[in-house]
Amino acid sequence: MTMKAVRIMSPGPAKSLVYESIPKPTLPSASVLVKNKFSGVNFIDTYFRTGVYPTPMPTVLGEEGSGVIEKVGSDVKDFAVGDRVAYITRTASYAEYTIPDDRYIKKIPDSVSFELGAASMTQGLTAICLTNQSYKVKKGDIVLIHAAAGGTGRLFVQICKHYGATVIATVSTEEKADIVRKLGADNVILYTQEDVPTKVREFTNGKMADVVFDGVGKSTFQASFDSLRRCGTLVSFGNASGKVPPIEINMLSKGNIVLLRPQLYGYLTTREEFETAATELFDLIAKKVLDINICKIFDLKDAEKAHEFIEARKTTGKILLRIDDK
Numbered sequence: 001m002t003m004k005a006v007r008i009m010s011p012g013p014a015k016s017l018v019y020e021s022i023p024k025p026t027l028p029s030a031s032v033l034v035k036n037k038f039s040g041v042n043f044i045d046t047y048f049r050t051g052v053y054p055t056p057m058p059t060v061l062g063e064e065g066s067g068v069i070e071k072v073g074s075d076v077k078d079f080a081v082g083d084r085v086a087y088i089t090r091t092a093s094y095a096e097y098t099i100p101d102d103r104y105i106k107k108i109p110d111s112v113s114f115e116l117g118a119a120s121m122t123q124g125l126t127a128i129c130l131t132n133q134s135y136k137v138k139k140g141d142i143v144l145i146h147a148a149a150g151g152t153g154r155l156f157v158q159i160c161k162h163y164g165a166t167v168i169a170t171v172s173t174e175e176k177a178d179i180v181r182k183l184g185a186d187n188v189i190l191y192t193q194e195d196v197p198t199k200v201r202e203f204t205n206g207k208m209a210d211v212v213f214d215g216v217g218k219s220t221f222q223a224s225f226d227s228l229r230r231c232g233t234l235v236s237f238g239n240a241s242g243k244v245p246p247i248e249i250n251m252l253s254k255g256n257i258v259l260l261r262p263q264l265y266g267y268l269t270t271r272e273e274f275e276t277a278a279t280e281l282f283d284l285i286a287k288k289v290l291d292i293n294i295c296k297i298f299d300l301k302d303a304e305k306a307h308e309f310i311e312a313r314k315t316t317g318k319i320l321l322r323i324d325d326k
């Protein structure tokens with residue numbers, strides 16, 4: 001049996017993504033087979049594609065998805081054929097079928113669409129875990145969030161506002177500035193035109209930020225560092241502009257800065273950790289604290305266009321691949 005999937009054979013540009021038929025995965029006894037409806041596209045997929053994050057080749061890309069369980073392994077107790085689910089996975093959702101790690105599958109109620117299920121997982125869990133565990137955002141904090149109109153950034157804005165923080169958001173265009181203001185950002189910096197630490201100083205009357213969430217990486221790292229108060233925290237969690245070059249550790253002593261470089265899976269090592277974070281995520285969606293904007297849906301065969309779209313900084317929410325929406 002075969003299935004359609006999108007694979008990368010060797011590191012390269014978006015056009016190196018290959019839509020083709022490959023063998024349908026065989027189900028181990030402890031897992032479930034999901035017939036996918038939607039797969040989420042994340043910036044990290046481009047890191048695997050280009051080789052920024054090395055991965056064995058060929059690889060089916062895709063870190064999250066939603067669909068219906070088609071088969072259940074004989075050792076599985078918690079899921080049944082026909083369950084509607086969303087999941088995160090270490091690559092493999094740009095495909096008709098996926099066998100996710102059963103620690104990372106969440107049943108979704110009928111009230112949650114397959115689109116929303118796939119769209120909420122990676123970026124939503126990241127925003128929840130990093131604002132609770134990398135740095136516990138609390139009422140009164142001043143939080144600087146880079147690329148705040150992007151898929152992950154807009155969720156950080158909404159969650160930090162919900163926790164009672166003052167949010168300073170950076171974006172590249174006026175159109176994105178309007179988006180983040182509507183999401184509740186208190187101040188906006190056009191970081192392609194304005195000096196970030198200078199603006200942060202102005203907005204905070206010299207207090208500076210308690211924490212910076214920086215998924216942009218190379219181009220913002222120094223500005224993030226210079227925007228913090230004494231003993232502030234820099235959470236560097238991505239490389240949209242390129243990897244942060246090696247740093248001289250003594251730079252942290254200027255202001256006793258706390259620097260973290262977390263990854264989502266470091267906070268989700270067990271089924272219980274995933275379940276706690278995913279329950280919180282769906283609760284925040286149900287309470288309308290989080291508005292997950294599905295920015296664009298491409299067909300699976302057009303994954304190349306989806307990668308070009310995210311790399312061209314066009315995302316103002318989630319990008320999905322439609323696999324089977326029947």
Ligand SMILES: NC(=O)c1ccc[n+]([C@@H]2O[C@H](COP(=O)([O-])OP(=O)(O)OC[C@H]3O[C@@H](n4cnc5c(N)ncnc54)[C@H](OP(=O)(O)O)[C@@H]3O)[C@@H](O)[C@H]2O)c1
Pocket residue numbers: 041042043044122123126147148149150151152153170171172173176215216219237238239240241242262263264265310311312313314315316317
């Ligand atoms: N550590 C983790 O576990 C984890 C988990 C999820 C996501 N992340 C990271 O979070 C970041 C955001 O991911 P996402 O999927 O939500 O993507 P996204 O924010 O929708 O897209 C990336 C954004 O980065 C900004 N950017 C700045 N310089 C850029 C450049 N040179 N090229 C492209 N974009 C640039 C752009 O916003 P502007 O136009 O406003 O500049 C762009 O829209 C990524 O770095 C990703 O790896 C990390």
